[in-house]
Every structure is written in structure tokens, then in C-alpha cells.
Amino acid sequence: MTDDGTGQQARALHVFDMDGTLLAGSACLDLSARAGYLSSVEEMEDAWGRGEIGHVEFYDLLIPLWSELxxxxVDETFAKAGWIEGLREVLADIRSRGERSAVVSLSPHFFVRRLQAWGLDYAYGAGVEIGEPVLPERVYVPETKVTVVADLLAELRLGADRCVVYGDSSSDVPLFQRFPNSIAVNASSSLLPFAHVTYEGPDLASAYALGRSLLGDEAEEPPQP
Incomplete structure (x- = not known):
């Protein structure tokens, strides 16, 4: 689809990373805590972040630990996760303006897609499933984010100037290099040099306000129903 579901073309796209941006910590850690393997997976995530194990190897090691989940x-872990304040309100405001929202994450798609019940339009994540073999071609890497967003913008017939990207870590560097309207949210030092603007704080609405300013229409009122 290229419209907002009402026959009107989407007016802008807001793309969010999930882990560390919308969610304190990570989905993988939260699920691993539920499964009783938090310490082991914390060590794996550290090694992953240092580049000592690859993205596919990480999931090859991780998925068996979740076999009893x-x-x-998963539903309860999602509901109890440390989501940033104002998430549902921001998603609702985006939709009310005839714009679209997307989350593009290296975490499992089965976790990301649950955000659609809160008003998210597009959910993208690693195509791994509990109890199933890991398919390398379905595991996301940081560069995958750029491909996903570029394809979605083409589908929506939007230019890069009508896209705002929000992230927090080195996995968002390729996305920030490709799309200039970028906001670092509670970000690590590795991402800050690539961000157009930065936000530190607990409320997504404040970061979103910066996004609206980058679009040049921060004073615009949401369409009336």
C-alpha cells in the first residue's frame, strides 16, 4: 500500500529503533530473563556488541535457551517491559496526522510486531522463531535497516526529507548516515557524531517534538476526525 488506509498518501514516516530507544535494555535480555538465562545472555550480548560473535551465531546460541518459552x-514479557513514556501517545499522534510509524530492530520480529497493537504501522525485525532453526538470510544486521527503510519509503512514495529516524547505538549508524533527519535518543557515544539532534530523557514525546521540528511543521495541529 502507498496510502494511509483512507485513500490519502502518507505524509511522512517516523522510523524507530526498539532496544535502547523505545525499550530500556533489550527484548533478548527480557526474554532471556523470563527463561532463566539472563547472566549467560548478558555475556553473549556483550560479546556480540564487541564483534566477537556474529549476528547469526548470536541467534544460534540464543534460540535454544528460549525453548521452554x-x-x-512472550506476551507477558512484552507487557512488563520497560517501554519509554509516551510511546502509545506518540504513535497515535503520528497516525492522526496522516503519517506512518515503523520500528526496525535487530531483535526478533515476533516481539517487535506486538507493538502494532499499540498503534505501530510497520514492524520489522529478525525472522527467528522459538523452536525453529535460524535462517541466516532472515537475521538482520545494521545495514538491513537502511534497506528496509529505503524500500518502505519507495512503497509510500516519500522522499528522505519526509523521514525521521530515531536510534541509540552503533547499530543505527548506517541508518543515520543514510537519512539526515536523525535523532539520537539516550544514545551511546558511538552514535552521537552521526545524529542531527540529540535527546536525553524519559519521554518519547520530547524526542518526537524534535522530529516534528526536523520535518518543518512542528506547529501543525493534528487533523480533526
Whole structure:
């Protein structure tokens, strides 16, 4: 689809990283804590972040640790996760303006997609599943984010100037290098040199206000129903 579901073309796209940006910590750590393997996976994530293990190897090691998790476990972990304040309100405001929202994450798609129940339009993440072999071509790397966003903008018939990207870590560097309207949210030092603007704080609405200013229409009122 190239419109907002009402026959009107989408007016802008807001792209969010999930772990560390919308979610304190990471989905993988939260799920691993639920499964009883938090310490082991913390060490794995540290090694992953240092480049000592690759993205596919990380999931090859991780997925077996989640073998006992049920859909109910995942639902409860999602509901109890440390989401940033104002997330649902921001997603609602984006949609009210005829714009679209997307989350593009290296974490599992089965976790990311649950945000659609809160008003997210597009969910993208690693195509791994509990109890199934890891397919390398379905595991995301940082460069995958650029491809996903470029394809989505083409589908929506939007230029890069109508896209705002929000992230927090080195995995967002390729995205920030490609799309100039970029906001570092509670970010690591590795991302800050690539950000157009930065935000530190607990409220997504404040970071989103910066995004609106980059679009040049921060004073615009949401369309009336």
C-alpha cells in the first residue's frame, strides 16, 4: 500500500529503533530473563556488541535457551517491559496526522510486531522463531535497516526529507548516515557524531517534538476526525 488506509498518501514516516530507544535494555535480555538465562545472555550480548560473535551465531546460541518459552510468556514479557513514556501517545499522534510509524530492530520480529497493537504501522525485525532453526538470510544486521527503510519509503512514495529516524547505538549508524533527519535518543557515544539532534530523557514525546521540528511543521495541529 502507498496510502494511509483512507485513500490519502502518507505524509511522512517516523522510523524507530526498539532496544535502547523505545525499550530500556533489550527484548533478548527480557526474554532471556523470563527463561532463566539472563547472566549467560548478558555475556553473549556483550560479546556480540564487541564483534566477537556474529549476528547469526548470536541467534544460534540464543534460540535454544528460549525453548521452554510459550506465547503467553512472550506476551507477558512484552507487557512488563520497560517501554519509554509516551510511546502509545506518540504513535497515535503520528497516525492522526496522516503519517506512518515503523520500528526496525535487530531483535526478533515476533516481539517487535506486538507493538502494532499499540498503534505501530510497520514492524520489522529478525525472522527467528522459538523452536525453529535460524535462517541466516532472515537475521538482520545494521545495514538491513537502511534497506528496509529505503524500500518502505519507495512503497509510500516519500522522499528522505519526509523521514525521521530515531536510534541509540552503533547499530543505527548506517541508518543515520543514510537519512539526515536523525535523532539520537539516550544514545551511546558511538552514535552521537552521526545524529542531527540529540535527546536525553524519559519521554518519547520530547524526542518526537524534535522530529516534528526536523520535518518543518512542528506547529501543525493534528487533523480533526
Amino acid at each position: 510459550t506465547h503467553e510468556d
